[in-house]
Amino acid sequence: MSDMNAAPSDWLARLEELLGPDRVRRDAASRSVYECDAYSVERSQPTAIAFPNSTEEVASIVQLCEREGVPYVARGAGTGLSGGAMPALGGVVISTKRMNRILAIDPVDRYAHVECGVPNATVSAHAAEHGLMFAPDPSSQSVSTIGGNIAENSGGPHTLKYGVTAQHLLQVRAVVSSGEVLTFGSLVPGGPGSDMVALFLGSEGTLGIATEAWLRLVKIPLEVATTLVSFRTVGDATASVSEIVARGVLPAAMELMDHFVLEAVSQAFDVPLQPGTAAALLVECEGDVGEAAQEMALVLETCAAHGAFHFEVAKSEKERARLWIARKKGIGAMGRLAPTIVTHDGVIPRSRLAEVLETVYAVARESGLGVANIFHAGDGNLHPCFYFDEREAGAVERAVEAGERILARCVELGGSVTGEHGIGVEKLRPLKLMFNAADLRLQSDVRGAFEPSVLCNPCKVIPDQKGCVEHRSRWRGAAT
Ligand SMILES: Cc1cc2nc3c(=O)[nH]c(=O)nc-3n(C[C@H](O)[C@H](O)[C@H](O)COP(=O)(O)OP(=O)(O)OC[C@H]3O[C@@H](n4cnc5c(N)ncnc54)[C@H](O)[C@@H]3O)c2cc1C
Known part of the structure; x- marks a missing residue:
């Protein structure tokens, strides 16, 4: 892997040649904006942020990074709540901000073809003139992007009736580590072979970078x-x-x-x-x-x-x-309660909601943290939001530990450590409560099949990756 802290190197110059200097940022202010997502307790600055306009440009950036051993991570709106878009080992943040076109709305076959930097709500706004909508509606939908929704398999308040992104993604085009452009899925039901869309969905930007998507549209209710x-x-x-x-x-x-x-x-x-x-x-x-x-x-x-x-x-x-x-x-609105909010995400059977909420309030009391709950009750998808001041010594650690205690209880009750916010870096440890070593090895092998060099969003989703200890010790050191 290249030394990310070295003086401006050949690869940076080549990145600027590819996109032009206007579409590559590496000033201190930009690097600090892109050092975290909405899970702000773990941070790491990128060396540069790139703003491609097309699938072809994304492919060229990926080829360059892979050739030079530079880590890279896709970023939509940065509203992720588990540190997914945080560049753990530095390198290049590939922003999809400029890839925000609606390419077609087909009201007859009922799908939208979009670039992956399009905000979720924009799809429904365009489909509405045909009496149609894109059903997944994360509460961040005014800004969060279709690429981010696919990577996290996002849900929303209307998941109870319509399901998550998985039920609404027909086809996705992605750049994989070889720099090749692949299209997974199909516009018609069925199709031969394994379901590659299902594999790519929810992979949190670790299997490649989604550039275009074909989304199922449903009728707006009367x-x-x-x-x-x-x-x-x-x-x-x-x-x-x-x-x-x-x-x-x-x-x-x-x-x-x-x-x-x-x-x-x-x-x-x-x-x-x-x-x-x-x-x-x-x-x-x-x-x-x-x-x-x-x-x-x-x-x-x-x-x-x-x-x-x-x-x-x-x-x-x-x-x-x-x-x-x-x-x-x-x-x-919770920003009024304290400067730092950490939103957790666990799932339990609906019938156990009252019991788990008691655990949530008790854990908050014992940890000396404020907690407020706002969540998808119909799906049993909890979101305890701990609020505190991160400048207070030890507060971040207490919030992380409190979250892990609640997730452990969710798993004990037959639930999951995440419903929709993903694993990112936040839930690497709790993930081990759900999967044994053999499960995790297989997941790591799948990732290796897509990307043997592990430069595409390293240190995420799979616990104990090589080279990631340095990141964890750095942020823990900074947080105390
Ligand atoms: C106030 C608030 C409310 C929220 N409510 C919900 C909710 O109701 N339901 C819900 O599910 N989530 C919710 N979230 C979490 C978040 O908005 C979703 O996970 C969303 O899908 C992230 O989209 P994004 O564009 O911001 O992605 P980012 O945060 O930029 O990235 C998230 C992950 O996706 C990857 N990624 C981004 N773009 C691509 C791409 N083109 N190709 C491959 N990987 C990519 C990144 O590498 C990262 O791992 C909420 C967040 C906030 C702050």
């Missing part, structure tokens, strides 16, 4: 009913979630926000907090004419039976958008 329901205990809210699904109702979204999130949101935005609220459920039902109202009636009846004491029903699109603020802007 009717939508949205209600914010307030409860006096978190247990009443979680019990309602389990029973709604057990009764055979499948809302499009069922999101839980606890008191701490609601308090932050009510201070930041025009969303009043009902006095005495310990938790609120944002429930959305949708379907053809009459269906949404029918489902919502059952939802409200179930919530009332579990002690819900206030129901705010959206009567217009404007009111619906206002109720969604509590969910979509919740993590942002």
Whole structure:
């Protein structure tokens, strides 16, 4: 591997020749912007940031890096929550920012063909004129890119009904380590051989760089009913979630926000907090004419039976958008609680939500950290958000340890260490709770088949990679 700290070398000069100096940045300010993603507790500066315009340019950059032994990592909007786009060993960040074109919307075969730097919400905005939408809707959707969504197999509030990105990706074009451009998948169902789209999805930028995608579009529902329901205990809210699904109702979204999130949101935005609220459920039902109202009636009846004491029903699109603020802007509003937020991501069976939330509050108390919960309750996908001041000695370590204790409990209860935020660097240790040495060796071999040199996003997803000890000791040293 090249010495990343050496004086400007031949490879940097060649990178500038490839793209022109305007599309390669290596000034101190830019390098510090790209040193982390939204998981800001681990950082490492790149040597340079490259802004290609096309698949061909991405391929040329990858060929150069592989030839010169320079690590590289793809980056979309940098909203990842597990350190995936952080350049652990320096090298080149390949930003897809300029590759943001919608190439085609096909309303007959119902797909969108896009470049991978396109923000998620832009796809639905373009498809809407045909009565169609791209269903996966991460709460970061106004900025997070299709490339990032594919790499993390992202979900969102509407995953309960529509599934995650995996259910909506038909075909993907990617540059692999040889610099070759491959297209996985097909626009028609079936096809010979193993499902390569499934292998590439969720690989967190370690198997190659996605440059174009063909995305399934679905019909925009004719009717939508949205209600914010307030409860006096978190247990009443979680019990309602389990029973709604057990009764055979499948809302499009069922999101839980606890008191701490609601308090932050009510201070930041025009969303009043009902006095005495310990938790609120944002429930959305949708379907053809009459269906949404029918489902919502059952939802409200179930919530009332579990002690819900206030129901705010959206009567217009404007009111619906206002109720969604509590969910979509919740993590942002938490910026008011403390300077540093670390959002964890674990999954458990829905029926165990109340139990795990008790663990979450207890762990936070014992660790001396604040915690607020905002999550996809219908999927059992928890997001405890620890808030603290990273300048306080030992606070980062306590937040990391607290998160790992919660994930261990999720695994004990038959769940997973991640629902949608990925492994990145954050969850390398907890991953070992789910996979034994043989599992991890096989995963490492698969990666090796794509990229024997391990220059493409090194130190991510597979624990104990060679050469990564240096990164971990460096950031831990910096954090204390
Ligand atoms: C406020 C907030 C709310 C969020 N809500 C959700 C949510 O509801 N659901 C959810 O799933 N996630 C959520 N996230 C996490 C994050 O937004 C998603 O993981 C998102 O898909 C990341 O997209 P990005 O463009 O920001 O990717 P980045 O952060 O830039 O990168 C993420 C990973 O993808 C890789 N990558 C990026 N582009 C490519 C590419 N073209 N080819 C190959 N690899 C690539 C990177 O190397 C990295 O490993 C949230 C984050 C924030 C900050």
